[in-house]
Amino acid sequence: MKADTEKLKSLRDDFIGQWGAMGSQWGISRTMAQIHALLMTSTRPLSTDEVMDELAISRGNAHTNLKELVAWGLVRIVVRKGERREFFEAEKDVWQIFITVARERKRREIEPALSVLRRCADGSEDMTSEEGRAFFEQMRQLEEFVELTSKMSDRIASMKHGFAVQMAAKLLG
Amino acid sequence: MKADTEKLKSLRDDFIGQWGAMGSQWGISRTMAQIHALLMTSTRPLSTDEVMDELAISRGNAHTNLKELVAWGLVRIVVRKGERREFFEAEKDVWQIFITVARERKRREIEPALSVLRRCADGSEDMTSEEGRAFFEQMRQLEEFVELTSKMSDRIASMKHGFAVQMAAKLLG
DNA sequence: CACTGGTTTCAGTATTTACTGAAAATTCGG
């Protein structure tokens, strides 16, 4: 069916575009998110040149963002025997993607935040002025909360998909 | 103790700076995050001019970001009787902050994402090609997952702080 | 060991996003 091929292409472009836009709201570069979307919806690994063509971007841009995705652990490099160039393939399992993103964001955002909060809490611990006490309390509460969040995220990430979903279902029931 | 006053100021500046940096990693403007940090660690509501001075920013910038914080629901406007100008005060309760941010991010990011995923899943539902099937499956899985996340976030946001913490503790235990 | 196909780097440029400062609008007491 010819119509389907066309339609699929346009749906896919829609997805890629929107996923890219979403990415930039989160602190992720638009291109990186687009490449991710492209690879997630590809039935086979793609070469750098295919990515460049599909998204109409430069080689440098494609290269940098592909490598960044590999660094995040969202994309794998695939080598075909007899082929010299590299191909790229995205992780497609949603739970796995979630865990990967959670781990990476934790490392890049939560940990630094925690260290600031600890520093501020420790530094103000034995102040006696009203202002000092209030500051200490605020920092301590933030620290406690962020720490809890961080531990929860570890715990959830270590669950099997099925178990997590089951738990979620119970919670929602 | 004079030393404490100095130290507090520098700790606070540290916090404000780092919170601002964090903010820009998330898709929030640096200034907005800094103002939020400033107000969170203030023992009293501040005027626009105080915010401008403290952070060395322009009136326009201060104004825009204060209003944005109010729109998010993270900051309240306070009027003092006999005073014409407005003062601003941040929500300090960590759980409340969390809920507010979660709700807002859901509205701005999750909902739009869901609508794309639905559109893509619906549009490809009855395609028969291998590519079409794969695309549909991927969209459906993403949709399902995002939907679950969204419901969970609603559920958690509707809990009392104490209850949520208790549940977290059990989960971590 | 030079050639080919491919990857990596990066200076320069374009795009996006955030900020300034001053003018315009609004509010309110007199």
Add this chain to the structure above:
DNA sequence: CCGAATTTTCAGTAAATACTGAAACCAGTG
């Protein structure tokens, strides 16, 4: 209404970020 105190808007500019394209690099091959 008038004018002083404030808030709001926004055109212009600055800063941050992302992208290009070409050159340098690297790894197999004949």
